[in-house]
Amino acid sequence: xxxxxxxxxxxxxxxxxxxxATGIGAVPSLSQAAPVFxxxxxxxxxxxxxxxxxxxxxxxxxxxxxxxxxxVDRLSKEELDYLHDGKSNTIGAMLLHxxxxxxxxxxxxxxxxxxxxxxxxxxxxAAMHLGDEGRNVIKGNSIAFYKNVLTAVRNRTIEEMKTxxxxxxxxxxxxxxxxxxxxxxxxxxxxxxxxxxNGQIKWIKGRxxxxxNFGE
Amino acid sequence: xxxxxxxxxxxxxxxxxxxxATGIGAVPSLSQAAPVFxxxxxxxxxxxxxxxxxxxxxxxxxxxxxxxxxxVDRLSKEELDYLHDGKSNTIGAMLLHxxxxxxxxxxxxxxxxxxxxxxxxxxxxAAMHLGDEGRNVIKGNSIAFYKNVLTAVRNRTIEEMKTxxxxxxxxxxxxxxxxxxxxxxxxxxxxxxxxxxNGQIKWIKGRxxxxxNFGE
Numbered sequence: 001x002x003x004x005x006x007x008x009x010x011x012x013x014x015x016x017x018x019x020x021a022t023g024i025g026a027v028p029s030l031s032q033a034a035p036v037f038x039x040x041x042x043x044x045x046x047x048x049x050x051x052x053x054x055x056x057x058x059x060x061x062x063x064x065x066x067x068x069x070x071x072v073d074r075l076s077k078e079e080l081d082y083l084h085d086g087k088s089n090t091i092g093a094m095l096l097h098x099x100x101x102x103x104x105x106x107x108x109x110x111x112x113x114x115x116x117x118x119x120x121x122x123x124x125x126a127a128m129h130l131g132d133e134g135r136n137v138i139k140g141n142s143i144a145f146y147k148n149v150l151t152a153v154r155n156r157t158i159e160e161m162k163t164x165x166x167x168x169x170x171x172x173x174x175x176x177x178x179x180x181x182x183x184x185x186x187x188x189x190x191x192x193x194x195x196x197x198n199g200q201i202k203w204i205k206g207r208x209x210x211x212x213n214f215g216e
Numbered sequence: 217x218x219x220x221x222x223x224x225x226x227x228x229x230x231x232x233x234x235x236x237a238t239g240i241g242a243v244p245s246l247s248q249a250a251p252v253f254x255x256x257x258x259x260x261x262x263x264x265x266x267x268x269x270x271x272x273x274x275x276x277x278x279x280x281x282x283x284x285x286x287x288v289d290r291l292s293k294e295e296l297d298y299l300h301d302g303k304s305n306t307i308g309a310m311l312l313h314x315x316x317x318x319x320x321x322x323x324x325x326x327x328x329x330x331x332x333x334x335x336x337x338x339x340x341x342a343a344m345h346l347g348d349e350g351r352n353v354i355k356g357n358s359i360a361f362y363k364n365v366l367t368a369v370r371n372r373t374i375e376e377m378k379t380x381x382x383x384x385x386x387x388x389x390x391x392x393x394x395x396x397x398x399x400x401x402x403x404x405x406x407x408x409x410x411x412x413x414n415g416q417i418k419w420i421k422g423r424x425x426x427x428x429n430f431g432e
Binding site: 040041042043044045046053056060063064067085087169170172179180181182184185188191192193195196197198199200202203206207 | 256388398401409413418
């Protein structure tokens with residue numbers, strides 16, 4: 001087991017731990033808004049004030065968000081707008097896409113009024129679709145802008161989840177799909193979807209002009 | 217909400233649903249081994265025979281695996297060995313890396329004897345480290361090979377998890393890291409790590425010679 005632990009520490013875990021150790025300060029707005037998920041961010045499980053499975057889901061989402069933010073927190077506007085090839089998405093566009101996706105699931109599973117007027121004019125369609133529209137429209141923003149949008153949308157999720165229970169999360173809804181599905185699956189998808197794009201973010205980040213490390 | 221649902225359906229959810237609708241047949245070995253996680257794969261939550269949080273975690277891992285397999289199930293050996301640039305990992309190497317990572321966490325959190333001799337000579341070090349070693353060593357395998365390894369490792373996880381309880385999953389262990397962490401966090405990482413690499417797999421798959429769609 002010793003050799004295995006060595007590998008495990010070197011490659012996968014220490015990096016995650018480093019993100020954990022340094023990442024909290026990187027998401028101050030999240031920590032201000034939801035200390036219950038900032039405290040012990042690497043302890044996945046129920047949280048006070050939330051039903052057990054909802055608290056657990058939100059703790060995963062908080063951990064995942066911390067990992068994503070640790071990938072992008074020091075990027076300049078130019079880096080956030082870097083286009084690796086003609087069909088790539090910029091890192092900035094992917095970050096807005098994460099917020100747009102979460103907002104979309106708020107709408108479809110919680111019927112939330114998600115105009116987010118307080119955030120200004122955000123082209124949610126472009127953020128959702130990406131592609132040419134995303135490349136044309138989403139640019140020139142700082143990391144503070146993206147973090148602010150992500151946090152605003154996440155805070156709405158937390159607020160709404162507080163009023164719901166495990167029955168809502170676990171019950172199989174009759175939806176438009178032929179296979180049984182529940183809200184936990186939909187919201188787990190919102191969560192793992194951040195990791196999906198984080199894999200791409202790290203890959204692209206590692207290939208920018210002047211990049212020292214290649215993403216993996 | 218209607219417009220939102222439209223976006224949501226078009227981009228994110230229908231594709232996931234399509235994977236769900238077609239993906240099950242793509243992982244026959246998983247379904248043979250663990251019907252409790254194949255049935256209602258899009259219903260995340262507790263499963264009979266497992267403690268509530270462990271069953272929920274395993275249901276997420278099963279859903280996530282289905283999504284990954286749906287990305288790679290029709291790839292040829294040449295496609296699995298496709299190298300996008302000199303520092304990329306092949307899709308095949310990433311698949312073996314997912315199995316190696318899960319195996320590493322079996323070792324570190326469950327002290328599992330994970331020699332997997334029945335799978336033949338697998339270079340787990342190369343799979344764990346990737347990089348030059350991975351590029352040199354991991355090649356020439358069919359998708360059946362990778363799926364077989366992934367399933368064998370997953371079956372061991374399921375078997376081991378069956379003997380454990382939520383206390384084991386949730387309790388904060390004294391580890392080598394300074395911040396509190398529990399086994400749920402480590403195993404959630406094993407799960408989201410598949411999505412991280414799936415994002416890269418789709419990106420690379422969309423840029424292979426002859427690729428019709430670009431990954432996102």
